[in-house]
Amino acid sequence: MPKTDHGQAILLLTDGFEETAVTLLLITLREAGLAVLVVGLRSGRVNGAHGLMIIPDSSLDRLLEKPPPILAVILPSGMGHLGRLQIDPRVGALLSRSIEEQALFVGLGSHVAELTDQLIGLECPIMWIVPEPGQSIEQFATMIARRLQDLQER
Numbered sequence: 001m002p003k004t005d006h007g008q009a010i011l012l013l014t015d016g017f018e019e020t021a022v023t024l025l026l027i028t029l030r031e032a033g034l035a036v037l038v039v040g041l042r043s044g045r046v047n048g049a050h051g052l053m054i055i056p057d058s059s060l061d062r063l064l065e066k067p068p069p070i071l072a073v074i075l076p077s078g079m080g081h082l083g084r085l086q087i088d089p090r091v092g093a094l095l096s097r098s099i100e101e102q103a104l105f106v107g108l109g110s111h112v113a114e115l116t117d118q119l120i121g122l123e124c125p126i127m128w129i130v131p132e133p134g135q136s137i138e139q140f141a142t143m144i145a146r147r148l149q150d151l152q153e154r
Helices: 019-031 060-065 081-086 089-100 112-118 137-153
Strands: 008-013 036-040 070-075 104-107
Touching: 008 019, 008 089, 019 036, 019 137, 036 060, 060 089, 070 089, 070 137, 104 137
Parallel strands: 008 036, 008 070, 070 104
Antiparallel strands: none
């Protein structure tokens, strides 16, 4: 059973997300015993860039109504995905709250930092952890799982 006492990792999805990185990271984190809440911008299924559909655990509205402690925020890359996140003011609210909670910020692509660079209302820049050039998504997912486990043990 995943531990939620120290917070949950929030995996934020909207249509167009990159499926391979999302599924590998989600499986790795859950196999490591970490609580990962898959959150969609809206309720109902979310369609990946290549047709994979995921039904999120929660919608962003529901999450913001009664937010759990947040251990990490994870944003995938994908065609149109970041643009949709960028124009939604609720994403800025989630990121601001996560900054206050000193959450870890994980991006599944190098362009994720552009999202927060352009979000209005964030008072300080977010330092995203993204895969290094040449690092496989499997290696990156394992590294993130270890970092989150370490954070939970504090």
